[in-house]
Amino acid sequence: MEVIKISPRGYCYGVVDALQMVRQVAKDPTNPRPVYVIGQIVHNRHAIEELTNLGVITLDGQDRVSILDQVNEGTVIFTAHGVSPLVKRRARERGLHCIDATCPDVTVTHDLVRELAAVGYYILYIGKKGHPEPEGVLGEVPGRISLVENETDVDALMLTPEQEQKLAVATQTTLSQWDTRRVIEYIKAKYSHAEVHIDICAATQTRQEAVVAQAKGADLTIVVGDPRSNNKELAGVPAVRIEDLSQLNIEWLKGKNRIAVTAGASTPSQLTREVIRFIEQYQTET
Numbered sequence: 006m007e008v009i010k011i012s013p014r015g016y017c018y019g020v021v022d023a024l025q026m027v028r029q030v031a032k033d034p035t036n037p038r039p040v041y042v043i044g045q046i047v048h049n050r051h052a053i054e055e056l057t058n059l060g061v062i063t064l065d066g067q068d069r070v071s072i073l074d075q076v077n078e079g080t081v082i083f084t085a086h087g088v089s090p091l092v093k094r095r096a097r098e099r100g101l102h103c104i105d106a107t108c109p110d111v112t113v114t115h116d117l118v119r120e121l122a123a124v125g126y127y128i129l130y131i132g133k134k135g136h137p138e139p140e141g142v143l144g145e146v147p148g149r150i151s152l153v154e155n156e157t158d159v160d161a162l163m164l165t166p167e168q169e170q171k172l173a174v175a176t177q178t179t180l181s182q183w184d185t186r187r188v189i190e191y192i193k194a195k196y197s198h199a200e201v202h203i204d205i206c207a208a209t210q211t212r213q214e215a216v217v218a219q220a221k222g223a224d225l226t227i228v229v230g231d232p233r234s235n236n237k238e239l240a241g242v243p244a245v246r247i248e249d250l251s252q253l254n255i256e257w258l259k260g261k262n263r264i265a266v267t268a269g270a271s272t273p274s275q276l277t278r279e280v281i282r283f284i285e286q287y288q289t290e291t
């Protein structure tokens with residue numbers, strides 16, 4: 006079977022740096038114990054297992070504030086998704102040693118919404134409900150920002166005349182650029198004066214564009230990624246998502262000639278390599 010290995014794929018620099026930071030903290034005995042990660046460092050259970058083996062405890066829960074409430078001592082690491090100022094303040098008040106692994110691209114959005122709110126804008130933030138990144142960004146400017154995921158959310162907005170007068174749009178870093186453009190067009194049709202800032206990060210964009218350019222002509226695209234990851238760079242290409250090789254259904258390969266394989270920004274490269282090797286081998290066995 007011919008395998009198109011989409012490139013770039015897999016870990017982005019934000020994830021690589023965050024994982025490296027956690028490994029260093031785990032190895033350095035001067036950091037107070039226990040060492041906790043507040044939420045999943047990346048949305049990938051294989052990566053989390055590696056950190057568990059280093060003695061790092063990953064705590065998960067509804068939101069970052071309630072996760073932090075489980076911790077009374079030691080070191081807390083904030084993930085690449087970023088956290089709200091409230092979470093940082095609570096951690097400091099509790100005397101916890103804080104390590105911030107927020108990706109610089111996420112910090113850009115935190116700074117942006119603060120600056121926009123400071124000069125009187127009301128912000129429509131396009132992002133995924135229940136994802137930690139919007140939680141952190143919304144927490145920067147409570148009362149001056151609304152989370153919208155789609156056109157229905159835009160229709161449901163109840164903006165005051167003052168909010169409507171000075172509107173800005175910002176976005177989560179890991180969205181599909183095509184879905185986001187569609188929502189922005191919808192917003193602009195209603196609020197043509199809205200100032201638009203698209204903060205989809207370069208790593209996400211290049212991975213999405215790589216799929217569109219390289220998966221052309223493939224019978225199927227397989228995305229290796231955790232179901233909680235938000236990187237769905239599919240753009241109309243027929244695709245399935247699997248967490249790892251164990252979820253690969255042989256039926257998908259039958260009658261196919263070319264399979265494209267890519268990976269989410271939080272997928273360890275080892276998992277993708279295993280899938281690629283299996284599909285290449287499948288050809289030799291049939």
Ligand code: SF4
Nearest residue numbers: 017019108110178206
């Ligand atoms: S996907 Fe983008 S924003 Fe998120 S960690 Fe990676 S580089 Fe940073």
